[in-house]
Amino acid sequence: MSTRGRRAGWTLRAQLVAGTAVILGLALLAVIVVGGISLNSTVATVVDGQLTASSSAFEHSVDKYRGNGFRGPDPETAQEQAKGFAKPLTEFSGQATGTVIAIVQDGAVVDAARFSDGDSATLSPEAEQAVADAAAAGEGTSERDMDGLGRYRVDVQPKDAGEYLVTAVPLAMTDEAEAQQARVDMIVALLAFILAVISAAILGKLIFRSMERVVDVAETVIQMPLDTGDGGIAVRVASADADPLTDIGKLGEAMNRLLEHVDSALAARSAADRRMRQFVTDASHELRTPLAVIQGYAELTRQESDVLPETTEYALARIESEAKRMSSLVSELLLLARLDEGHDLQIEEIDLAELVDTAVSDARASNPEHDWRSEVPDEPVLVRGDRERLHQLVVNLLSNASLHTPRGTTVSARISTDGVRGDAVTLTVSDTGPGIDDALVPVLFERFVRADTARNRESGGTGLGLAIAHSIVEAHGGTISVTSSRAGAVFSVLLPGTPLPS
Numbered sequence: 001m002s003t004r005g006r007r008a009g010w011t012l013r014a015q016l017v018a019g020t021a022v023i024l025g026l027a028l029l030a031v032i033v034v035g036g037i038s039l040n041s042t043v044a045t046v047v048d049g050q051l052t053a054s055s056s057a058f059e060h061s062v063d064k065y066r067g068n069g070f071r072g073p074d075p076e077t078a079q080e081q082a083k084g085f086a087k088p089l090t091e092f093s094g095q096a097t098g099t100v101i102a103i104v105q106d107g108a109v110v111d112a113a114r115f116s117d118g119d120s121a122t123l124s125p126e127a128e129q130a131v132a133d134a135a136a137a138g139e140g141t142s143e144r145d146m147d148g149l150g151r152y153r154v155d156v157q158p159k160d161a162g163e164y165l166v167t168a169v170p171l172a173m174t175d176e177a178e179a180q181q182a183r184v185d186m187i188v189a190l191l192a193f194i195l196a197v198i199s200a201a202i203l204g205k206l207i208f209r210s211m212e213r214v215v216d217v218a219e220t221v222i223q224m225p226l227d228t229g230d231g232g233i234a235v236r237v238a239s240a241d242a243d244p245l246t247d248i249g250k251l252g253e254a255m256n257r258l259l260e261h262v263d264s265a266l267a268a269r270s271a272a273d274r275r276m277r278q279f280v281t282d283a284s285h286e287l288r289t290p291l292a293v294i295q296g297y298a299e300l301t302r303q304e305s306d307v308l309p310e311t312t313e314y315a316l317a318r319i320e321s322e323a324k325r326m327s328s329l330v331s332e333l334l335l336l337a338r339l340d341e342g343h344d345l346q347i348e349e350i351d352l353a354e355l356v357d358t359a360v361s362d363a364r365a366s367n368p369e370h371d372w373r374s375e376v377p378d379e380p381v382l383v384r385g386d387r388e389r390l391h392q393l394v395v396n397l398l399s400n401a402s403l404h405t406p407r408g409t410t411v412s413a414r415i416s417t418d419g420v421r422g423d424a425v426t427l428t429v430s431d432t433g434p435g436i437d438d439a440l441v442p443v444l445f446e447r448f449v450r451a452d453t454a455r456n457r458e459s460g461g462t463g464l465g466l467a468i469a470h471s472i473v474e475a476h477g478g479t480i481s482v483t484s485s486r487a488g489a490v491f492s493v494l495l496p497g498t499p500l501p502s
Contacts (some may be wrong), residue, residue, distance in 0.1 A: 012211070013204040020200040021193070028189040032182070039181055043174045047153050050096065051141070055155045055167040057094035058101045062165060065092075089113040090120040098170035100152065102128070104135035106162045114149070124148055135164040143171065151175065210241040210248045214255055221259065226266060233263040273340075281337040287330045295323040332464045336447070339389075339471040350387050351380040352425060352495070356413050359394040363411075367402050371410040381415050383425055383495050385476045393472045396465040397429040397491050405433030409488075417497060427493040436484040444482055445470035469493075 010018070089101055090113040100123065102112035109128040113120045123131065126147035134144055134154045141155045152168040159165050217237050224233065237256050243249030298320035302313060339345075353376040360374040383390070394413070401411045414428045436444065443449050448463040473480040478495040 100168040102166040353381040369407040373412040375414040425497040430490040
């Protein structure tokens with residue numbers, strides 16, 4: 001996954017905290033770097049001032065004690081006389097602790113001293129070599145490591161021909177001060193960074209609390225079954241979170257307007273559905289009586305077929321057939337309307353295995369040209385529902401398979417349970433026919449949808465059988481689905497089960 005993709009999945013609060021952390025981290029780093037550079041510059045200035053003062057004091061002392069006629073019989077006195085000084089450098093004054101002074105003549109250290117809190121001392125051969133190397137580099141200021149002494153700031157000044165005065169001040173204390181300051185800066189910056197990130201997280205939570213409440217409202221609406229029911233959307237964003245003077249408040253206000261608009265649309269659609277269902281119910285009731293009368297008179301007239309012309313008898317037979325078909329259509333429309341309104345269900349405990357076995361036996365007797373199979377458990381499979389409607393569900397699925405498959409097709413009805421027995425019951429009706437056209441599968445359970453003629457339908461239908469099956473399943477709190485291939489069609493019904501009594 002790309003960095004952009006990962007960042008796109010962050011919440012606004014996380015982005016705010018991360019952005020604050022990055023900006024603050026860069027700012028603190030810049031402060032530490034600039035502070036370090038400034039401290040280094042200040043320390044360098046102080047050290048250079050100290051070095052200049054030591055060098056001036058050393059040069060003044062050299063001018064003061066050079067050539068004073070000190071004589072003595074001992075070897076040391078003779079050596080000092082050879083150097084041209086009345087006393088050695090270790091007895092010079094005016095130098096700070098740790099300072100090193102030396103006189104280099106013709107590349108060799110003729111005298112040197114290092115001052116401390118106590119007595120001053122001469123240098124080791126290694127340190128003298130470092131001083132000689134500094135003098136060999138010529139006039140100027142540099143930083144060098146004195147073997148055994150540490151890092152020094154060294155100033156080399158020419159005196160006479162081939163002679164140099166070398167002054168060096170230690171950098172150990174300044175280096176330690178810079179390191180200590182860097183550690184303090186890092187600790188303070190880290191604490192400030194942690195405190196700022198925690199504060200940003202808390203502040204972000206407070207700022208986005210209103211947005212979280214708006215999201216909670218949206219999630220509540222998502223959980224509502226808006227495709228069914230007439231309750232509408234009662235939830236709204238609280239007025240405190242819908243203040244148009246704030247950015248998040250504008251979002252809450254827009255959410256409320258959206259919910260009101262959707263609620264109005266749902267109310268209008270629900271009212272239209274109720275009017276349509278009421279119209280279908282009323283029309284079905286009104287049509288049942290005249291259709292029954294038409295069918296009755298047609299049957300009554302046909303009883304005197306011996307005195308009727310052949311064409312008249314044929315016309316009456318067609319009237320009677322169509323009246324029956326229309327009566328069946330009206331009854332199915334009335335049933336759908338009642339199921340939509342949640343009426344016409346007598347709930348009881350039913351053995352679905354027995355019901356399926358009976359329906360398959362009836363189908364085998366009425367249509368022996370198909371191979372009918374019932375694969376149900378020997379023990380009862382209990383569900384709660386309307387016996388008549390569930391029987392009609394199974395009959396409709398079996399009839400659909402019979403109508404739309406050729407002779408000799410195997411139609412199987414199976415029952416299985418998912419998980420713990422009684423937790424869920426699956427009814428499957430499958431056939432070995434040519435399958436269903438892929439274009440019909442998404443709309444197969446809609447009303448007045450007829451299967452393609454490629455399904456070899458030999459008798460007419462109203463296109464309501466599967467729609468009724470779908471409504472019956474939904475009325476019982478279940479689901480129905482279909483899959484199709486060249487091997488045939490499979491209708492699967494999932495119903496809530498009822499555990500067997502212990």
